[in-house]
Amino acid sequence: MTRQEELPARTGTFVPDIGASLVVFLVALPLCVGVAVASGVPAELGIVTGVVGGLVAGVLPGSSLQVSGPAAGLTVLVADAVASHGLAAMGLIVLGAGLLQIAMGLLRLGRWFRAISPAVVQGMLAGIGLVLILSQLYPLAGQEQPRTTGEKFAGLFELLRDAVVNPAAVAVAVLTLVVTALWQRAPEKVRMVPGMLVAVVVASAVGAFLPVPRIEVGPLSDVIMLVDVSLLDAGVFGAMLTFALVASAESLFSAAAVDRMHNGPRTRYNRELVAQGVGNTVCGVLGALPMTAVIVRSATNVRAGARTKLSRVLHGVWLLVFVVVLPEVLAFVPIAVLAALLVQAGWKLLELPRVVKLVRTDRAESAVLLLTAGLIVVTDLLTGTLVGLLAAVVKTAWDVSRLSVVVDEDGPDHEHVTLRGNATFLKLPRLLDALEGLPVTKHVRVDLRGLRHLDDACRQAIEGWAEAHRAAGRSVNLIRP
DSSP: OOOHHHHHHHHHHHHHHHHHHHHHHHHHHHHHHHHHHHTEEEEEEHHHHHHHHOOOOSSSSSSSSSSSSSSSSGGHHHHHHHHOGGGHHHHHHHHHHHHHHHHHHHOOOGGGGGGSSSHHHHHHHHEEEEEHHHHHHHHTTTTOOSSSSHHHHHHHHHHHHHHHHHHHHHHHHHHHHHHHHHHSSSSSGGGGHHHHHHHHHHHHHHTTTTTOBBBBOOGGGTTOOOGGHHHOHHHHHHHHHHHHHHHHHHHHHHHHHHHHOOOOOOHHHHHHHHHHHHHHHHHHHHHHHOOEOOOOOHHHHHTTTOOOOHHHHHHHHHHHHHHHHOOOGGGGGGGHHHHHHOOOOHHHOHHHHHHHHHHHHHHHHHHHHHHHHHHHHHHHHHHHHHHHHHHHHHHHHHHHOOOOEEEEEOTTTTTEEEEEEEGGGGGGHHHHHHHHSSTTTTTEEEEOOOOOOOOHHHHHHHHHHHHHHHTTTTOEEOOOO
């Protein structure tokens, strides 16, 4: 194809990309603010991260259509980091996480994130969703959320009592969820306007007449804090590592999901990891929230008809223009509205139908999922994920070590032993019990042709038992693959 023939095709993507960028901007704006407020940091920092996700990560190679910004999945991590190390250390943590992501991408470690057990991934997302829902129930009811998970569970009864006595915030939040749900049933042309945006506008208009807490907004110059390297310590470094691993996993899992939604170029995982790292490095320098690729915004981008990365870059431009020109508009949005959106996001992370289906079809995988999610709720994200990974490894080791030992009589003086599966050292005690339990007065035929794997420990054990049996004056016939 000549250059003259390519030009109209490229020009033909411009208008769809502009339209998609506007739709993504309208979805990203309330989420950027909501994630920041839920994380306990100024609302403007969430928009700064969204701008960096568009203007920095958006122009770099890796994935063409997925959109980056502050993610609901990192809310729990950010809130814990701010509580433990202070807001001033957030920039340093995000900067370090970004540099680690760049290093992992350059070392070509991106593809290894695809090898993580789906049960662990689903458990991690479900655990994050549960924690997110639990934490946002308090601002949804107009209350300040407790710091620890135990206090949040303990305060649910009192929260319910207060919500009954003062239902204004709950009413605004419920209205938000109802409008979002009903908008999905609207005609397709009407649904080109994001339901999330419609819900925010309607609920904020109603909330203007009610005594509910609202977002506090100021100029960007008041919230941007340049990174302070002097705050580095062991705890901060541990937070850097946690942020890097979780943000990388969420971004690359999102990339795999987005690739299934379109027929364009596939994600180059290592380059995408570098792009995410560069974006987080810039966010860290500015003292903003960490960024990841976000499936909600990315899916919106694809469904809105985006063709190239121009759409995600422009969405960052619209965010920047908004926060510079119209920041005071955010002051009209009740905090309960944003909490409702995040509760909805947490519910989507749960993916309850998939969890129920997995519990019914594969008990072992579902046990890994439930263990991961449960530990994330009662401990923290890193502990739950690491234990889940360990459980998945143990389960896999158990699965690949399944060994069937069948002993049949083959006449009065002969035994036939059939081995099937994987003979590894984990099954060595069972194998030896079966062989050593055979009568030494009989001839034995051992059929090894059904084995998919025979490790050195089992091979030596079988050969050693055969020599001992032959020494007793009986024959042993090993039928090898």
